[in-house]
Amino acid sequence: MMICCIQTLLLLGAQLALSIPNNFFYHNFRKGNGNKEIHFSGVKLHVDSAQPAVFAATGDNVTLPCRFWYEPELTSPREPRRGHETDVVAIGSRICLLVRGRVQIRQDFPGDATLVMTNLMLNDTGRYHCEVVDGLEDKSTSVYLELRGVVFPYQHPRGHYHLSFLAAQQACEQQASTLATFSQLFQSWKEGLNWCNAGWLADGTVQYPMTRPRVPCGGDGLAPGVRSYGRRHLQLHRYDVFCFSSTLQGKVYYRQPSHTMNLTEAQQACQEDGAQVAKVGQLYAAWKLSVLDRCDAGWLADGSVRYPITRPRRNCGPSEPGVRSFGFPPPQHKHGVYCYKSGDELM
Ligand SMILES: *[C@@H]1O[C@H](CO)[C@@H](O)[C@H](O)[C@H]1NC(C)=O
Numbered sequence: 001m002m003i004c005c006i007q008t009l010l011l012l013g014a015q016l017a018l019s020i021p022n023n024f025f026y027h028n029f030r031k032g033n034g035n036k037e038i039h040f041s042g043v044k045l046h047v048d049s050a051q052p053a054v055f056a057a058t059g060d061n062v063t064l065p066c067r068f069w070y071e072p073e074l075t076s077p078r079e080p081r082r083g084h085e086t087d088v089v090a091i092g093s094r095i096c097l098l099v100r101g102r103v104q105i106r107q108d109f110p111g112d113a114t115l116v117m118t119n120l121m122l123n124d125t126g127r128y129h130c131e132v133v134d135g136l137e138d139k140s141t142s143v144y145l146e147l148r149g150v151v152f153p154y155q156h157p158r159g160h161y162h163l164s165f166l167a168a169q170q171a172c173e174q175q176a177s178t179l180a181t182f183s184q185l186f187q188s189w190k191e192g193l194n195w196c197n198a199g200w201l202a203d204g205t206v207q208y209p210m211t212r213p214r215v216p217c218g219g220d221g222l223a224p225g226v227r228s229y230g231r232r233h234l235q236l237h238r239y240d241v242f243c244f245s246s247t248l249q250g251k252v253y254y255r256q257p258s259h260t261m262n263l264t265e266a267q268q269a270c271q272e273d274g275a276q277v278a279k280v281g282q283l284y285a286a287w288k289l290s291v292l293d294r295c296d297a298g299w300l301a302d303g304s305v306r307y308p309i310t311r312p313r314r315n316c317g318p319s320e321p322g323v324r325s326f327g328f329p330p331p332q333h334k335h336g337v338y339c340y341k342s343g344d345e346l347m
């Protein structure tokens with residue numbers, strides 16, 4: 001299986017792998033052995049998916065439907081090869097992970113080539129192409145796998161525009177999230193995300209979502225939309241980042257302090273509960289997916305201070321719902337804290 005990874009990467013080169021980071025291909029090979037007649041007898045191969053898109057959450061098991069058939073029907077149906085893991089070939093940077101055990105091709109009936117994935121991860125989002133190869137014929141269809149979640153803008157503690165692409169990727173991972181894809185950002189823009197600072201996306205482009213154009217954000221003459229700076233230099237250029245975070249397996253809560261705490265004391269307070277200081281991605285997921293609403297500023301793991309508001313009200317920030325941020329105060333400042341307790345520890 002490792003060989004498959006290496007071969008495919010060599011074939012495509014890092015460039016292409018990067019330009020389609022969220023495209024996955026899997027093949028159901030039905031290698032031609034004496035079946036050339038098919039190409040000369042007017043028999044056509046068809047491939048179709050019953051669903052153009054599948055929605056899921058992290059930790060879920062999903063099936064991405066795909067089936068193929070011939071028209072006219074074959075008089076002597078050919079035995080499909082039994083599916084096993086080596087039939088799954090994914091092109092792009094994720095091959096190795098995909099092939100290692102979490103993915104299988106289901107073959108419940110002749111012509112079934114449904115992909116079954118278990119224990120979805122944040123970065124499994126993307127378009128999956130099901131390609132059926134039979135002799136010279138080669139047909140494909142695709143299914144978009146979308147994880148329910150939330151996109152949030154993130155900046156380095158030292159301020160705006162400090163992150164290279166790699167640093168942006170690490171920043172998201174450290175905050176329990178992954179780099180957002182363009183379609184995730186676009187979806188968030190449709191839901192009202194309005195952000196004036198440009199951030200990296202998973203495909204190496206830099207963009208920002210604008211619902212209310214105004215002068216400091218590219219001018220008020222422009223239409224609302226997701227504005228793109230295009231592909232930027234991955235090492236040299238520095239921006240903020242858009243991260244994506246999904247369903248929590250645990251719980252985020254505000255710890256009511258007997259006294260307000262500096263960052264060290266906040267860490268100890270969560271530890272006393274058998275929990276940890278919540279990461280930014282966890283707070284956003286709790287706000288968006290578990291409707292956490294709390295008008296108290298609290299420390300988070302990255303040293304920032306924020307609070308989640310789903311029902312905007314007086315003295316709790318702007319009139320739209322959102323996670324409010326006080327930036328990164330000095331660690332000796334005193335605040336409450338948001339802790340995160342994982343699913344295992346809750347039981
Ligand atoms: C997913 O499938 C695995 C193995 O088939 C199973 O152990 C697990 O409980 C399933 N998870 C969910 C969320 O259904």
Ligand SMILES: *[C@@H]1O[C@H](CO)[C@@H](O)[C@H](O)[C@H]1NC(C)=O
Pocket residue numbers: 093094097121122123
């Ligand atoms: C996807 O996420 C997993 C778990 O966080 C991580 O180990 C893996 O490296 C990520 N893969 C890619 C291609 O980013």
Ligand SMILES: *[C@@H]1O[C@H](CO)[C@@H](O)[C@H](O)[C@H]1NC(C)=O
Pocket residue numbers: 262263264265331332333
């Ligand atoms: C927080 O306060 C404790 C005393 O309660 C002190 O020992 C510690 O150095 C302080 N930490 C920071 C980051 O200011």
